[in-house]
Amino acid sequence: MTRRILRLGFELAVLIAFWWFGGWLARATGLPLPGGVVGLGLLLALFASGAVRPALLQGGAGLLLAEMLLFFIPALMSLLDYGPLLRSEGWKILLVIMCSTLLVMLVTALSVEGMYRWRSRHESR
The missing domain is CATH 1.20.5 (Single alpha-helices involved in coiled-coils or other helix-helix interfaces)
Structure with missing residues (x-):
């Protein structure tokens, strides 16, 4: 149970890091896009290149999608x-x-x- 919670925390931290980095990159380059979109684009590029396997972040993404209504x-x-x-x-x-x-x-x-x-x-x- 503790291992699962730690993994979920890691996955959420990685997703938040992509969101944060995307926001920073959008501001630094003057892109007219929200940081979340830029971060997701970077993550998609990593998925497409094979550098990151989607299964690595599946639990955190699933949690965010399941609780989306709260947002x-x-x-x-x-x-x-x-x-x-x-x-x-x-x-x-x-x-x-x-x-x-x-x-x-x-x-x-x-x-x-x-x-x-x-x-x-x-x-x-």
Whole structure:
């Protein structure tokens, strides 16, 4: 049990380090991207190159995904302070949320499909 907790802590620390480094890199280079996106891109590059195996971080990533709703509740509760804005511009906000969610899902699906095909080609060699 202790070993599992230590491994989970290590995995979370590595993921947080990528997030932090991505933020630093984005600020240092002036990239117009959030640090989390840059960090995930770096991690994806390491996965694709084979330098890091995805199974190494599976537990920490699974924990973050399982508890993802907790990250969004404060943002949703803050919307209650903006009732008049939501009544006048709510449909535009909803449209942007729906389009961005669709784009994220599409890019994620294409990335996973591309990585799956790349991996299957390279494993067959």
